[in-house]
Amino acid sequence: MVHVSLVGDFDSNITAHRAIPLALKRAGDDLGVDVRFTWHHTARLGPRPERTLAASSGVWCVPGSPYADAAAALAAIRFARERPRPFLGTCGRFQHALLEYAQNVMGMANARHAELDPSAPDPLITPLSCALVEQVGTVSVATGSRLAAAYGTTAVVEEYHCRYGLAPRHERLVEGGPLRIVGRDGAGEVRAVEMDGHPFFVATLFQPERAALKEKTPPLVRSFIEAAVESRREP
Numbered sequence: 001m002v003h004v005s006l007v008g009d010f011d012s013n014i015t016a017h018r019a020i021p022l023a024l025k026r027a028g029d030d031l032g033v034d035v036r037f038t039w040h041h042t043a044r045l046g047p048r049p050e051r052t053l054a055a056s057s058g059v060w061c062v063p064g065s066p067y068a069d070a071a072a073a074l075a076a077i078r079f080a081r082e083r084p085r086p087f088l089g090t091c092g093r094f095q096h097a098l099l100e101y102a103q104n105v106m107g108m109a110n111a112r113h114a115e116l117d118p119s120a121p122d123p124l125i126t127p128l129s130c131a132l133v134e135q136v137g138t139v140s141v142a143t144g145s146r147l148a149a150a151y152g153t154t155a156v157v158e159e160y161h162c163r164y165g166l167a168p169r170h171e172r173l174v175e176g177g178p179l180r181i182v183g184r185d186g187a188g189e190v191r192a193v194e195m196d197g198h199p200f201f202v203a204t205l206f207q208p209e210r211a212a213l214k215e216k217t218p219p220l221v222r223s224f225i226e227a228a229v230e231s232r233r234e235p
Contacts, residue, residue: 001034002228005053007076008062008093010039015161015210016063016091022212027222033229040076042069049076056085058200058228063091063161063207070116074100081201086227088220089203091162095125097203098166098193101179108173115164126167129189132160132205139191139206145182146194146202150223158206165205166190200227 004024010017021037028035045052049072053059059080067073073093077100080087089097095113102111102124112120114127141147141154148154166173166189174181174193183192183204195201200223208218 001036002028002057002225002232003055004035004037004058004060004225004228005056005076006037006039006060006062007042007045007049007053007073008039008064009041009043009068011064014064015213016207019207019209019212020060020062023209023218023221024225026212026217027225030217030222031225031229033225035225042067042072042076045069045072045076047072047075050079050083053079053085057232058086058088058224060224061087061089061093061096063093065092065162065164066116067096070096070113074103078104081195081198084198084201086200086224086231087198087202088200088224090209091160091205091207092164094193094203094205095164095166097201098173098179099124102170102173105177105179106173113164124167124170124173125164127163128165129187131163133163135160137185137191137206139183139185141192142180142182146200146223147182147192147204147220150219152219158204158208159210160206162205199231200224 024035102108111124113125114123178196192204208220211218
């Protein structure tokens with residue numbers, strides 16, 4: 001059995017929130033693993049999420065923006081990155097994973113998200129050149145990446161529901177470090193990142209979980225659960 005902590009403010013009106021339990025069940029069924037999960041509302045998670053997340057086999061920061069407590073979500077991402085725990089961040093949580101990395105690894109204490117801080121002079125996360133609300137697009141995946149291994153291909157078609165992404169001028173954030181770009185759209189804009197030297201740390205601007213609503217197992221969710229299973233085996 002593995003237990004996944006879902007960090008996010010559950011709302012049954014959000015398509016991804018309806019899809020995630022189905023995605024986890026399908027991944028577990030495919031792998032012959034009992035996957036259980038708990039939703040953690042950010043307003044109740046607090047500044048020290050390790051107290052709540054310590055027993056988790058994996059942490060999935062889920063869509064739904066903005067969070068009630070963005071600082072708690074960032075603290076949860078830091079916990080998963082540092083401990084380490086298998087981590088998946090989708091949609092807006094791709095944005096938060098970049099924000100946490102910028103602030104706590106790159107020393108960019110003033111890194112900001114334009115949605116949360118519209119007056120920020122040079123935000124890390126800015127409005128997309130073209131909003132991707134209920135859009136479908138092709139993502140080119142880096143050869144040899146964990147993402148490519150999960151999908152078994154270097155070109156994937158996925159669904160989006162987002163308006164913000166990494167500002168192109170800040171792509172240097174993921175150059176030469178453990179966090180690297182592994183997915184871009186047809187215009188070359190960043191759509192996925194992953195971390196080298198970590199059991200599993202992947203964040204995507206798209207929402208792979210939505211495949212479960214079409215009775216398909218999302219390959220990336222399956223890979224995430226595989227990593228969670230492996231983490232339980234480690235001493």
